[in-house]
Amino acid sequence: MADSTPSPHSSAHPTPDRPVYVIGGGPGGLAAAYALRARGIRAVVLEKSDRVGASWRRHYDRLHLHTTRRLSALPGLPMPRRFGRWVSRDNVVRYLEKYAEHHRLEIVTGVEVSRIERAPDGTGWLLHATGGRELTGSAVVVATGYNHTPRLPDWPGREAFTGEFLHAGEYRDGAPYAGRDVLVVGIGNTGAEIAVDLVESGAARVRLAVRTVPHLVRRSTAGWAAQYSAVLVRHLPVGLVDRISRVQAKVAIPDLSAHGLPRPDTGLYTRVKQGAIPVQDVGLIDAVRKGKVEIVAAVESFEGDGKIVLADGTRLSPDAVIAATGYVRALEGLVGHLDVLDARGKPVVHGARSPKTAPGLYFTGFTNPISGNLRELALDAVRIAKAIARDSSA
Ligand SMILES: Cc1cc2nc3c(=O)[nH]c(=O)nc-3n(C[C@H](O)[C@H](O)[C@H](O)COP(=O)(O)OP(=O)(O)OC[C@H]3O[C@@H](n4cnc5c(N)ncnc54)[C@H](O)[C@@H]3O)c2cc1C
Numbered sequence: 001m002a003d004s005t006p007s008p009h010s011s012a013h014p015t016p017d018r019p020v021y022v023i024g025g026g027p028g029g030l031a032a033a034y035a036l037r038a039r040g041i042r043a044v045v046l047e048k049s050d051r052v053g054a055s056w057r058r059h060y061d062r063l064h065l066h067t068t069r070r071l072s073a074l075p076g077l078p079m080p081r082r083f084g085r086w087v088s089r090d091n092v093v094r095y096l097e098k099y100a101e102h103h104r105l106e107i108v109t110g111v112e113v114s115r116i117e118r119a120p121d122g123t124g125w126l127l128h129a130t131g132g133r134e135l136t137g138s139a140v141v142v143a144t145g146y147n148h149t150p151r152l153p154d155w156p157g158r159e160a161f162t163g164e165f166l167h168a169g170e171y172r173d174g175a176p177y178a179g180r181d182v183l184v185v186g187i188g189n190t191g192a193e194i195a196v197d198l199v200e201s202g203a204a205r206v207r208l209a210v211r212t213v214p215h216l217v218r219r220s221t222a223g224w225a226a227q228y229s230a231v232l233v234r235h236l237p238v239g240l241v242d243r244i245s246r247v248q249a250k251v252a253i254p255d256l257s258a259h260g261l262p263r264p265d266t267g268l269y270t271r272v273k274q275g276a277i278p279v280q281d282v283g284l285i286d287a288v289r290k291g292k293v294e295i296v297a298a299v300e301s302f303e304g305d306g307k308i309v310l311a312d313g314t315r316l317s318p319d320a321v322i323a324a325t326g327y328v329r330a331l332e333g334l335v336g337h338l339d340v341l342d343a344r345g346k347p348v349v350h351g352a353r354s355p356k357t358a359p360g361l362y363f364t365g366f367t368n369p370i371s372g373n374l375r376e377l378a379l380d381a382v383r384i385a386k387a388i389a390r391d392s393s394a
Contacts (some may be wrong), residue, residue, distance in 0.1 A: 021137035028365035029143035031381035053096035067372035078260030105380035139360035157302035168324035174201025191324030211298035215278035242267025352383035
C-alpha cells in the first residue's frame, strides 16, 4: 500500500469517487478507457462535443484510412471485415460508436476540460471543466488529439484576401469548387488528397503550393501495404531505412521533377523523425503527371487585390484557397503550467510514462508515427492501463 500521507508528488488510487479521467472521446481516449476498464479500473471519458469520434465526423467525405483495417482497430474489438481493407470515414465513426457501446464505456459528453491542476490534498488531479465543474481524478489520460486546432501560417495580407479562404479542416467535398480555380496550400496527406478530390469534382484549375518536397509512397504494392513496411522498419537505424526507401522510391514512384516534384534530398525516415510522414498516393502522382494538379512554389503573402505572392515571385489570383497547413496540439492551456511540454508544445513523455514532476498524468496520441497513429494509440492504451494499475497497487 502507498504511504497514507499524501506527498505533493504522489499519484492516487482509483476509487469510484476518484476515477481515472480520460480527456477526449476520440480513438485514443476510448481505447485508454477500455484498457483501464479491462483491468478493473473505473475510467470516465470527458468529451467536449456531443458524441464520440468528433474529429472523424468533421473529416472530408472521401477520406479513407491510409492504414489497414486490421492495424487500425482498437483493443478489444476488431473492425468488421465488411468495412474493407481501407476503411471509410463513415465506417470509422460507426466503429467508434460501436466500440463505446460494446465496451459500455462511461462517457460524459458536452464537457470540455480547460485546465488540469494537482488536487489540493496532493494526491491525484483536479480538472476544471465546462460550467465551473471541478472533478478530481486519481490519474488523468490526456487524449485531446494531435490534430486539435487548425494551424494557419501568419501570412502577411491574408486578412485582406477577397477570395474564398478556408482551412482543410473545414473542407467537406469538391462540389462547391466545380468550374473554379483553386489553390491548395501544403502537400501533406490532406493537401494531396484534397487536390485530387478537387480534380475529380470538376474544378477548372487546381494548383498545389509546396514548400518542402515530400516523400511519396504507394499505399500498397502487390497487396503489401506501405504500413506493413513502416511497422517492420520502425526500430531499424534511420540511415538504413533512408537508403532502403530511396531504392524503393526509384522503383515505385516515377520521376516528377519536370512537374515540380523532384525526389527529396533528405531521407524518408530522417524526415519522419523530424515530424513529417510520407504522403501516400491516392491519385496525386497521376494527376500531377497529367497536369491536372499543377505544383507551384510556397505561398509567401497575400495582396489586397485578390492576388497571392509565391516564394518564386509568381502572382496568382485563384477563386479559392484551401490551407492544408496542419494542426497544433494546443495543450498549453490545459497543462502548459505543469512543465510537461517541450518548446514545441509536445508532451515530454508519451504512452506508459508519466512525467517525473507529474505522476499520474499520461498522454496518448501526440506523436505522428510512421506505423500509423491508430495502431500506436491502441498499443499505448494497453501500456497506460498497465502503468496505472501498477501504480495503484504499489
Ligand atoms: C485527415 C486525417 C486522416 C487520418 N488518417 C489516419 C489513418 O489512416 N490511420 C491512422 O492510424 N491515423 C490517421 N490519422 C491520425 C489519427 O489516427 C487520428 O487523428 C485519430 O483520430 C487520433 O485520435 P485521438 O483520439 O488522438 O484524437 P481525436 O480523434 O482528435 O480525438 C480527440 C477528442 O478529444 C476531444 N477534446 C479535445 N479537447 C478536449 C477538451 N479540452 N476536453 C474534452 N474533450 C476534448 C475532441 O472533441 C475529440 O473528440 C488521421 C488524421 C487526420 C487528421
